[in-house]
Amino acid sequence: MRLSNDLRLQAQTLIAGRLGLDFSKGRQADLERGLVQACRISSVSAPETYLAWLATLPDESAEWRRLASHLTVGETYFFRDRALFEALEQHVLPSLIEACRAQEILRLRLWSAGSATGEEPYSLAILLDRLLPDLANWALTILATDINPDALETARRGCYREWSFRETPQRIRDRYFQRRSAETFEVDPAIRGMVTFAPLNLVEESYPAMVTNTIAMDLILCRNVLMYFTREAQRASVIRLQRALVTGGWLVVSPAEASTDLLHPLAPVNFAGAILYRKEPTSVAPLAPTWQPEIVLPELDDTLPFAYSSGDLVTPPLPVTSPDITSDLQRAKVLADQGRLEEAHELCEAALARDRLDPETHLLLASVCHERGDIPAALEALRRAVYLAPDSASAHFLLGSLLLRQGQRKRGRRSMETVVSLLSSVPRDEPVAGGDGLTAGRLLETARAYLELPS
Numbered sequence: 001m002r003l004s005n006d007l008r009l010q011a012q013t014l015i016a017g018r019l020g021l022d023f024s025k026g027r028q029a030d031l032e033r034g035l036v037q038a039c040r041i042s043s044v045s046a047p048e049t050y051l052a053w054l055a056t057l058p059d060e061s062a063e064w065r066r067l068a069s070h071l072t073v074g075e076t077y078f079f080r081d082r083a084l085f086e087a088l089e090q091h092v093l094p095s096l097i098e099a100c101r102a103q104e105i106l107r108l109r110l111w112s113a114g115s116a117t118g119e120e121p122y123s124l125a126i127l128l129d130r131l132l133p134d135l136a137n138w139a140l141t142i143l144a145t146d147i148n149p150d151a152l153e154t155a156r157r158g159c160y161r162e163w164s165f166r167e168t169p170q171r172i173r174d175r176y177f178q179r180r181s182a183e184t185f186e187v188d189p190a191i192r193g194m195v196t197f198a199p200l201n202l203v204e205e206s207y208p209a210m211v212t213n214t215i216a217m218d219l220i221l222c223r224n225v226l227m228y229f230t231r232e233a234q235r236a237s238v239i240r241l242q243r244a245l246v247t248g249g250w251l252v253v254s255p256a257e258a259s260t261d262l263l264h265p266l267a268p269v270n271f272a273g274a275i276l277y278r279k280e281p282t283s284v285a286p287l288a289p290t291w292q293p294e295i296v297l298p299e300l301d302d303t304l305p306f307a308y309s310s311g312d313l314v315t316p317p318l319p320v321t322s323p324d325i326t327s328d329l330q331r332a333k334v335l336a337d338q339g340r341l342e343e344a345h346e347l348c349e350a351a352l353a354r355d356r357l358d359p360e361t362h363l364l365l366a367s368v369c370h371e372r373g374d375i376p377a378a379l380e381a382l383r384r385a386v387y388l389a390p391d392s393a394s395a396h397f398l399l400g401s402l403l404l405r406q407g408q409r410k411r412g413r414r415s416m417e418t419v420v421s422l423l424s425s426v427p428r429d430e431p432v433a434g435g436d437g438l439t440a441g442r443l444l445e446t447a448r449a450y451l452e453l454p455s
């Protein structure tokens with residue numbers, strides 16, 4: 001089946017607008033192939049009808065995600081780009097680890113954004129395993145997200161063929177993989193348990209946000225993803241990724257995507273054969289035109305034990321009972337966004353000492369505990385939040401994602417179903433309480449994306 005020029009142009013424009021993918025230069029054949037495949041699977045008779053239908057669907061809907069999985073490239077392998085992994089193993093991770101040890105806070109948060117079938121986040125987990133003799137004492141987050149549900153499922157299974165190991169040293173293969181059949185090798189369960197997989201479309205505004213666990217990252221790898229985006233989508237994604245980093249955190253893109261202009265104001269840092277980008281204290285990203293803050297907090301009084309710049313954004317105020325609690329919650333939220341989780345935790349506890357029945361405080365405490373890597377405390381706080389506010393979609397969502405991560409599939413799915421039923425009749429553009437500015441439509445579709453993953 002061939003598309004007419006008009007139809008191809010129409011598809012190109014629609015897909016650039018909704019998925020951020022750029023099919024303008026030399027990639028028309030890829031567009032045509034992906035579109036025809038998706039159209040066939042959706043049992044729609046003609047691409048014209050399929051496109052017209054897509055245009056009526058919100059961009060976060062399941063059909064757009066399905067189409068995205070036909071239009072994106074999933075090529076990846078373990079330790080892809082030797083120079084980069086050497087820089088990570090010899091310089092970047094040791095310096096982050098040393099800083100944590102100096103502060104006596106043994107916590108690191110890493111994110112593989114566009115993780116495909118999981119080789120990249122598992123490579124990070126292996127590096128950490130090699131670098132941390134006291135691994136058991138650390139609260140480690142390795143978040144791995146992708147738009148493609150099939151890729152996420154393959155990643156979760158953790159079984160790979162020879163081709164995924166084309167740059168993997170033999171000693172790593174011997175230590176971290178077990179042969180399962182003539183052709184497949186399974187990643188060590190301990191390494192698999194270090195990585196959390198979640199659906200996330202980088203072109204959507206669902207990050208950085210506490211509910212998607214995408215704030216306060218020390219290191220983000222977003223490689224070989226942005227190169228397929230339009231310039232506007234690249235810029236908007238990079239701005240959000242920068243905001244997801246703590247000060248001093250690192251963003252890694254592939255050499256083909258590295259551009260000081262695109263990544264400004266992150267500072268390029270050269271290592272042998274690799275350039276990484278660091279968020280310096282002065283790196284304040286301009287705001288994406290499509291992502292205006294609801295509220296910008298005023299400068300804080302210098303006498304307070306923390307401060308934030310006027311460029312820091314916060315969510316709309318939460319419906320809380322007393323002004324004291326409101327301001328504590330807002331401060332705790334700002335601190336959490338900056339990765340100052342101990343201080344955020346203290347403020348939440350102080351707010352709860354004044355009012356133990358405030359569900360928003362329990363929800364924030366749960367997010368902070370989650371980011372600190374204290375999953376039992378996060379689950380406990382969420383149970384309280386859900387008990388006190390049974391209609392809080394954010395609380396059910398966070399509870400669901402944590403339960404799924406813990407392997408509690410049935411209960412996790414039940415929580416996600418509750419999110420779907422709570423949000424189905426809410427206007428799509430309405431911000432969700434406690435959702436970091438996420439709209440009902442986006443949280444709803446993310447919950448649906450979790451439910452689509454095989455149980």
Ligand SMILES: C[S@@+](CC[C@H](N)C(=O)[O-])C[C@H]1O[C@@H](n2cnc3c(N)ncnc32)[C@H](O)[C@@H]1O
Nearest residue numbers: 072073075076114116146147148201202223224
């Ligand atoms: C070429 S792979 C890169 C894998 C890995 N980062 C690497 O460099 O080896 C690109 C991945 O980006 C994902 N991707 C593409 N567009 C995306 C989007 N808008 N949001 C999230 N993931 C996306 C694709 O599904 C695919 O799995």
